[in-house]
Amino acid sequence: MVSNTTQSESALSRRERQMMDILFSLGRASGQEIRDRLPDRPSYSAVRTILRVLEQKGHVRHVEEGLRYVYIPAMERETARKSAIERLVATFFEGSVKDAAAAFLDPASAQLSDEDLKDLESMIRKARKEKK
Secondary structure, three states: OOOOOOHHHHOOOHHHHHHHHHHHHHOOEEHHHHHHHOOOOOOHHHHHHHHHHHHHOOOEEEEEEOOEEEEEEOOOHHHHHHHHHHHHHHHHOOOOHHHHHHHHHOOOOOOOOHHHHHHHHHHHHHHHHHHO
16 A cells, blocks of 8 residues: 555646656756746746745755755655655555556556566565565
């Protein structure tokens, strides 16, 4: 079963996710640098507003560098990844990690190489050992 995180704490809009992806890839960026990398570029004012919302949600923080704010992810990418996976499993698989894994292994939607499958087998063996 997956832990429950409230929607207001964790839910990100499509644009918020895009901005977080940019911040994770760059490590740190000004509002203008983020805006320059967004598809369908919103106004600079809209970017600043969304950054304020992300800061209020606890996803980013800022530092002042001269006359500009530079934004930094407030959590490590791995922490954000785990949180997103928990939400995915809770939302689409009713908390069943097994059902989520089965969906990822479905040959109709996943293109897994023999090497990928060997790696997954190894991860399953490791998980079994750690459970004991």
